[in-house]
Amino acid sequence: MEKEKPKIVKKIMFVMRHAPHGTIYSYEGLETALIMAAYEQDLSMTFIGDGVFTLVKNQKTESLGTKGFVATYGVLEDYGIEKIYVDKQSMEDRGLKPDDFIIPVQVKETSEISALMEEQDATVPY
Amino acid sequence: MKIAVQVIEGPYNNQASDSAYHFITAALARGHKIVGVFFYHNGVINVCNMAKPPQDDRNIQKRWGELGRENGIDIVACIAASKRRGICADHVIEGARVSGLGQLTDMTIEADRLVTFG
Amino acid sequence: MLHIVNKSPFTNNTLTECLRFVTQGTVILLIEDGVLAAKSGTVYSSKMTETLKKNEVYVIKADILARGVSPIIDGIKVTDYEGFVDLVEKNKVHSWV
Numbered sequence: 001m002e003k004e005k006p007k008i009v010k011k012i013m014f015v016m017r018h019a020p021h022g023t024i025y026s027y028e029g030l031e032t033a034l035i036m037a038a039y040e041q042d043l044s045m046t047f048i049g050d051g052v053f054t055l056v057k058n059q060k061t062e063s064l065g066t067k068g069f070v071a072t073y074g075v076l077e078d079y080g081i082e083k084i085y086v087d088k089q090s091m092e093d094r095g096l097k098p099d100d101f102i103i104p105v106q107v108k109e110t111s112e113i114s115a116l117m118e119e120q121d122a123t124v125p126y
Numbered sequence: 127m128k129i130a131v132q133v134i135e136g137p138y139n140n141q142a143s144d145s146a147y148h149f150i151t152a153a154l155a156r157g158h159k160i161v162g163v164f165f166y167h168n169g170v171i172n173v174c175n176m177a178k179p180p181q182d183d184r185n186i187q188k189r190w191g192e193l194g195r196e197n198g199i200d201i202v203a204c205i206a207a208s209k210r211r212g213i214c215a216d217h218v219i220e221g222a223r224v225s226g227l228g229q230l231t232d233m234t235i236e237a238d239r240l241v242t243f244g
Numbered sequence: 245m246l247h248i249v250n251k252s253p254f255t256n257n258t259l260t261e262c263l264r265f266v267t268q269g270t271v272i273l274l275i276e277d278g279v280l281a282a283k284s285g286t287v288y289s290s291k292m293t294e295t296l297k298k299n300e301v302y303v304i305k306a307d308i309l310a311r312g313v314s315p316i317i318d319g320i321k322v323t324d325y326e327g328f329v330d331l332v333e334k335n336k337v338h339s340w341v
Contacts, residue, residue, distance in 0.1 A: 010235055017261070026132075028207060030311045035227035041235065049261050055281065089264070114265045117174055118245050122240040124132070127333050134341060140340075141276045146251070148306070152325035158333070222299050244250070244341030 010121040011042045015052035018126065021061065026054045027069045029126030034072075039080035044083035044120075045076065046113060047069060047105070052090045055101040075104055087113055130237035132144070132230065133137045134244035136168035137186040142243040143172050147189060149241065154197060162200040162233040163190070167244075170203040173222040176195050191221035227243045245269075246335035248274035253288045262340045263295055271335055272301045273328065280308040282316045292317050304328060 014033050018025040036043060047054060054070065062093040076084065086105045098107055102115070108116070115121060130151060135142040148196065150160055154218050177187045191228035194201035208224050215224050234240050247270055251258040259274075265285065272295070274281055280311055281288050282303045295301060296319040305322050308314075316322070323331070 004180045008235055012234060017340075024167060030168070031206065032227050034232075039228075039231045039235065045319075048265075049257070062241070066242065075158075080266050096173070110264050111267075114267050117265065117269070117338055118336070120336065122234050122237075122336075124234070124240065125242050125341050129332065143252070145275055148325045149328055153329045156326060156329050156333075157327065160307075239250075239337055240341055241290075241332060241337050242339040244339065 009040065011044075012036065012118060013032060013117065013120045013123045014043070014045040015117075015123050015125045016045060016047045016054055017049040019050035019053040020059065021064065022067060025041055025126040026051065027067070029124075030072055032124065032126070033076065033081060034079055037076075037081055037087070039079075043081045044085065044116070045081060046085040046108075046116065047114070048087040049090050050094075052086055052094055052096060055103060055105065056096065057102050076103070079119060085113060085116065101121065107118060109114070127239065128161050129153055130161045130230075130233035130238045131163045131164050132242040133169040133172060134167040134242060135151070135173040138176070139168075141242070142169070142195060143186055143190075144184075144191065146243040147186075147193065147239075150199075160197070160199045161237045162202060163194075164230040164233060165201075165203040166207055166230065168211070169244075170208040170211055170213055172218050173193065173201060173203045174217050175219040176217055180198065187219050190231045191219035194221035200229070200233075204230070245335045246261075246271045246273060246331050248273045248275060248337065248339045249278040249281075250341065252277040253281045254280065254286075258340045259288075260291075261290070266295070268298055269329060270299050271330055272299055273323075274301065275307055275318055276302045276330075277285055279303045279311060282308065282320050283313045284315050285319045289317055292320070296320065302327065302331065313331075
């Protein structure tokens with residue numbers, strides 16, 4: 001990897017709004033997060049809308065013949081991305097609860113997510 | 127101000143690439159610095175040199191190459207996303223290049239703003 | 245903060261989702277198919293009018309013209325790509341792609 005140690009630390013939030021499998025956004029978005037993690041920035045990842053389906057347990061992609069990348073979300077914490085937020089309303093609208101996710105997440109109210117977004121230097125939407 | 131741009135949809139199929147181009151042209155006219163343009167997901171197709179659009183339409187790929195060459199802007203297609211879609215370094219238009227996601231990271235860190243078009 | 249929306253509110257819930265996260269002072273820029281939300285007399289108009297009470301809403305003129313969107317809702321500001329750049333200069337950005 002073409003990794004350097006920058007002196008600047010920026011607050012960068014990935015905003016994941018797509019369901020997995022139907023499109024590639026959440027898979028390639030994960031790849032970006034794992035690369036950016038090597039740059040020692042202040043990273044977070046927020047799941048809004050259908051993005052919340054990305055983290056659902058028991059996804060079995062064998063019959064589809066596609067890569068089961070969801071387990072890889074489990075390594076985010078090992079990569080130093082510990083701030084994983086889920087939008088409460090998106091989760092509830094979709095009949096999900098925190099136990100349904102493969103990793104521990106922080107469930108946040110709309111206003112809390114707005115405030116988090118506003119404090120970022122950059123947001124990366126996938 | 128320093129601006130980084132990310133384009134995540136392909137040419138013609140979506141307007142993202144056109145919007146990004148017009149935005150960048152206006153930003154340059156306003157005297158801002160474009161630290162780089164990063165193409166991701168199907169966005170990588172925007173710099174494929176194999177495209178031959180009809181002559182009465184804009185040539186999106188050529189336009190990106192010219193923008194890069196004439197303004198010294200780093201135009202980068204993600205190498206992993208490119209390979210996945212059959213685009214290797216030989217298929218990339220002059221004025222652009224393929225490189226890793228580290229480039230998107232560098233651009234994001236350097237820029238005051240990251241604007242994504244998709 | 246500047247929120248950019250490029251999807252039609254009639255086929256996609258992106259604008260509705262975006263508006264939920266908008267706070268006092270947030271600026272909304274509609275581009276591409278997003279400008280369809282600016283048309284007056286639609287099922288979405290009242291939501292836009294409500295939004296305009298607390299937030300500035302801009303549309304890109306080229307996108308409005310290309311789609312023949314007319315008339316547009318009172319209070320929505322029409323701008324060009326240079327205006328877009330100025331909004332980006334003044335605000336941090338999130339694109340609801």
